[in-house]
Amino acid sequence: RAKSTAFIGLGRMGSEMAYNLFSKKFAESADSHFVVCDAVPESAVAFRQNLLSQFPGVNIDVVQTPEEAVCASETVVTMLPSSPQVKAVYCEANGILHALQLLKRTDSERTLCIDSTTLDVDVARQVSDNIVKAGAQMVDAPVSGGVAGAKAGTLSFLVGGTEATFLQAQPILTLMGKRIIHCGSSGAGLGAKICNNLVLGVQQIVVAEAMLLGQNLGLDPLVLAGVINSSTGGCWASSVNNPVPSSLLDQSPPCERDYEGGFATALMLKDMDLATNIAGTSKSPLPLGQAARDFYAEVVTRRPDLANKDFSSVYRHLNEI
Numbered sequence: 001r002a003k004s005t006a007f008i009g010l011g012r013m014g015s016e017m018a019y020n021l022f023s024k025k026f027a028e029s030a031d032s033h034f035v036v037c038d039a040v041p042e043s044a045v046a047f048r049q050n051l052l053s054q055f056p057g058v059n060i061d062v063v064q065t066p067e068e069a070v071c072a073s074e075t076v077v078t079m080l081p082s083s084p085q086v087k088a089v090y091c092e093a094n095g096i097l098h099a100l101q102l103l104k105r106t107d108s109e110r111t112l113c114i115d116s117t118t119l120d121v122d123v124a125r126q127v128s129d130n131i132v133k134a135g136a137q138m139v140d141a142p143v144s145g146g147v148a149g150a151k152a153g154t155l156s157f158l159v160g161g162t163e164a165t166f167l168q169a170q171p172i173l174t175l176m177g178k179r180i181i182h183c184g185s186s187g188a189g190l191g192a193k194i195c196n197n198l199v200l201g202v203q204q205i206v207v208a209e210a211m212l213l214g215q216n217l218g219l220d221p222l223v224l225a226g227v228i229n230s231s232t233g234g235c236w237a238s239s240v241n242n243p244v245p246s247s248l249l250d251q252s253p254p255c256e257r258d259y260e261g262g263f264a265t266a267l268m269l270k271d272m273d274l275a276t277n278i279a280g281t282s283k284s285p286l287p288l289g290q291a292a293r294d295f296y297a298e299v300v301t302r303r304p305d306l307a308n309k310d311f312s313s314v315y316r317h318l319n320e321i
């Protein structure tokens, strides 16, 4: 079995992460071999062509199934939408688990799975248990930093798994990110990610509310954003992802591009659902989180045109209610 690295899920985040991983690994060793796979095969083909156009000697193959990717590789990184896709890629027919069962025990023991998807903590723990029972290693390693951080290679990875598996994953994650944080045992990376996005989801709505209120009171958005960002209300949602065009001087948030790119409103709703579901089972009250979750659900239902736009587009919905 070749010592290749596989990447499954070449969407907005995955394509940027895989580009950094492969180009830096290729620069380290020109004999590196890479494998890519996506449910939309054209995405994998386009990724391969792009990589080849910039690194003509690179050895990269497109495969059709996660099973083929694992049979060819010792390291597998997955970046998928959420729990159903992770279950499918790891545990269903033609999946990673099946491949590990087909491999010789010594080969499956050399396999490291890194899942960077934001998904349900319990599902991630079940998948990881199955992978470990099949002899391989696995960490949950969701990310913070968005598409811009994925492109720049400055993501924060929030990692859950044993100390030994964390140390094995760390050099690979360093090729795609700047801060690699071991949060605890399996599922702990996801717990941290879900808590962070709970804060972000609430903040983005209240920044949109305040920016709209301020304008209705006659304030210039540039002045108002400047006040908030140099006062106690400042946060990422106001200083980097401000939802109002022309409110930031030296940044180009998604609102300047009709809310294109960035983090989809539907994905933020998914993350708020992850938080409210796990809060239910862990008996943690989330009065603001629940209200924010319900607001994202309202936006996605009433404004399907905003579902795939950046979640700061909640401002547009508020403004047009």
Ligand code: NAD
Residues within 6 Å of the ligand: 008, 009, 010, 011, 012, 013, 014, 037, 038, 039, 040, 043, 079, 080, 081, 082, 085, 088, 089, 116, 117, 118, 119, 143, 144, 145, 146, 147, 262, 263, 264, 267
């Ligand atoms: P995306 O929808 O752009 O990409 C997902 C990719 O997975 C797509 O290319 C899709 O075709 C592929 N895919 C789906 N099912 C598959 C399967 N069964 N087999 C193989 N490939 C499959 O999503 P994204 O924005 O890249 O986000 C990915 C994950 O990262 C999500 O969990 C999201 O919550 C998280 N995240 C996103 C951002 C962001 O700013 N976009 C930031 C932090 C974390």
